[in-house]
Amino acid sequence: MKSKIYEYNNKKTKMTMSKKINLILALAVAITFTACKKDATTESPETTQQEVKSDAKIVSLNGAISETIAALGHADQLVGRDVTSTFPTDLTAKDLGHVGRGMTIEGIMSVNPTLIIGTAKEENPDLMTKIKESGIKLELVNQEYSVEGAKNLIKKVAEILGNADVQKLNDKIDADIAQVQPIEKKPKVLFIYARGTHMLNVSGTGTPMDALIKIAGGENAVTGFSDFKTLTPESLIQGNPDIILMFDSGSQSLGGLEGVLKIPGMEQTNAGKNKKIITMDGGLISNFGPRTGEAALELNKKLIEATK
Template identity: 60%
Template sequence: MRKINQILAIAFIMLATVSCKKEERTSEENTVKTDSTTVAAGPRIVSLNGAVTEVVAALGHEKEIVGRDVTSTFPESVKDSAKDLGHVKHGMSIEGIMELKPTLILGTEKDITPDLKAKIEGSGIKSVTFRQEFSAEGAKKLIADVAAALEHTANIKPIQDKIDTDLAEVVKFKKAPKVLFIYARGANMLMVSGTGTPIESMIQLAGGANAVTGFADFKPLTPEALIKGNPDVILLFESGAESVKGIDGVLKIPGVGKTNAGKNKNIITMDGGLLTNFGPRTGEAAKGLNQLLARNAK
């Protein structure tokens, strides 16, 4: 009997040892080793566009984002949880992306340079590049496209429907206020938005009209363009206004004082990402801008 018990004891110890080794091996298979730490494996997303990052987060996958571009600033928490890789068009390297051991790289056609896109495709990492349309319908399509790339099967309709709910609260003006958008990066870097820009689309969604229609895209701001456009309201990003020392600085820009906006001090600012990302917050942005226009365009 003693011999049988000894055999059973030895068998139990061997079984326990094999089991422990199997658990260790399984644990190793479920981790990814980086240069300095070992992290749990799973989806590891690099998002190279602010709107895409917003969608990923809105779908509940924010914790899977390990790297982001400089425009990915919403939600606030992503700025701390994901590594800032810089600007897609200026200085972002494929080496910086690969260091994060991504399993999925997401971006948009308008942002990724041909060179970076080619390197991403050559890396062998799964990547999806979206064609973004700057409209309410385009925002809803982006939500659907990102969900498909994530193989996200939960209902996305509530996120899309919120855009329409917010847009329904946009107040219609009897006469659309003329809005001039100035992109500012200091007093010596002032650009004005023409036609075909995301900011023009947002102005129109908010019930306004672009004050400048003589050219497409952006051009350097001149006093002549300001006076010719004669906007009722001048709009800037919050960061842009800060770069020229606030509203008082905007009013000192040559030509501003001769416009209706300048005379009435109708200068408004909003967060740049909110205004131009055209992601889940598109309706919220239009409603917010509409409210500011209603207060200032009398």
């Protein structure tokens, strides 16, 4: 009898211990699950990365990048900019580190950035190497001189900043492009980059000016080369543009309209004979960022007026 009671009690004890073990395991699983869930919601890599992005101190190496950062609402995170970063105008008014075209790693490091953004076409490979060696996060964005290229640049910069609000910027570009009017007889337009009389270059194919002229309804007066070449009287006469396009600052460096008309060979072109000189803001023409549609529309209106 005692043996049976002992066997029964032993079974009862085993069952009780089994239940306790199961309960302990269940609690352990629950605690682990809760901890994992907490980690997933408060300390996930994505959230941490988002927090880093929102606190990033940014140096921009490109005017289009700076303009896009500002348009996306992150201008207050900029601590340094290059010389082409002139829009919006409050960027030039702010006390930002001016890292310039001839920027150095020392100049960049002096503003203590945590993020550097430029374009993949940045021309200083030595500087890019030094930035990578510094350990500062570097993001290089592809830049294509087209409407879709501008939208892609906006999208990429937004992704870098953890910002998904790009639709209104794209809608603005589309709305402006929709207002561009076709020009029946496309004028031949020559873009001249000037920094005084001793530096005159003309824009060939593959440049932002070449792309903008086409979007606005004109055609580039020179197509025999890509990028920029020094302007000569012979090439100016041979190209025989109907209209000259320049930066406001470029025209001013020559003394305004009268100075532009004194460029050797100009008086023998249609543009020179008819005094068809168009000037526009440099950043607006060349950035191919959020104001791409605005730039195309403004140039389109000026071309239509000049061809009347």
